[in-house]
Amino acid sequence: MIACGRCNRPLKDPKSVERGYGPDCWATIQAEATRTTNRNGAEKSDFTYRINTSQGKPVLVITDLDRGGMSVTNNIEAIVQSIVAEIGERVYTMPIVYRDSMGRYDGVNGDSLQRNPFYFLNKDNETDAVIAAIQRQEEQICGTSH
Ligand SMILES: [Zn+2]
Structure with missing residues (x-):
């Protein structure tokens, strides 16, 4: 008997x-393997992240280090999942911005990473990007609850 x-x-x-x-x-086993693959996929990109609380709300800031790996733009789903694995599901409640390899900041839709991962911010510094991302989230929450 096997x-x-x-x-x-x-x-x-x-x-x-x-x-x-x-x-x-x-x-x-298959499901666990898929999760592991997704997490490992983040290693293809050179990025760093931090929580910026300078505007009184936590905002996740992801920075593409542009060291020749896969761009954050092309690997955002695996990257966000790897950050969730490190600091927890609260990531999904925060506005997320990312700095691309050209130094431009745009927004990341943490709740829609597969269908529509990015939204336009086009800021050239982190402070402006963080303010815009917080504003956008507040508008969305307001829009759905009234
Ligand atoms: Zn079994």
Whole structure:
């Protein structure tokens, strides 16, 4: 009798026996692998981040270090996920701005990373970008609650 490599219960289905895991455990393993891949993807980019609280609200500021890796623009989903893995889900409640390799600041839609990851700020310094991102979030919250 072959046992599942994850939960140790006996495997009956020939397909399960072949891969060494039952269907539920296999699905769990696949999901974990996907998460790990996404997190590792952030390593393709050279970036740094910090929380800017100078305007009284936390704003996540991501900076593209432009050292020849994948640009933050092209890898934003993996980067935000890696930051969430480090400092937690509160990332999704903050406005997010990023500085591209040209030194321009634009906004990141933390809640829409796949469909529509960026919004236009076009600021040339962090202070202006942070103020604009906070304003935008406040307008959105106001718009949906009234
Ligand atoms: Zn199992």
